[in-house]
Amino acid sequence: MDVIYVPKDGPHISDGERKSYQIGETMDLNCTSGRSYPASTLQWYLNDVLVTDPNNIIHYPPVDSNRYAFC
Numbered sequence: 001m002d003v004i005y006v007p008k009d010g011p012h013i014s015d016g017e018r019k020s021y022q023i024g025e026t027m028d029l030n031c032t033s034g035r036s037y038p039a040s041t042l043q044w045y046l047n048d049v050l051v052t053d054p055n056n057i058i059h060y061p062p063v064d065s066n067r068y069a070f071c
Contacts, residue, residue, distance in 0.1 A: 007034030011042060 011033045021027055033040040039062045044051040051057060 005035070005037040007036045007040060009034050011040070 011031050014030045014032070016028065029044075031042050031044070033042055044057060
């Protein structure tokens with residue numbers, strides 16, 4: 001049996017409260033998803049183009065959902 005747990009809210013993007021960037025400026029953003037099972041897969045798009053260059057994305061290991069109770 002597979003148990004599916006969907007996040008209560010959509011992903012949250014934090015940007016240090018910046019509202020705009022200039023062309024060529026580096027963006028420092030973080031996208032976090034709520035707990036889910038299986039773990040959510042997040043992807044970044046810039047101007048409707050999927051960002052795939054590994055130099056532009058830092059992948060963090062997923063949180064072990066077995067260590068936390070879902071509320």
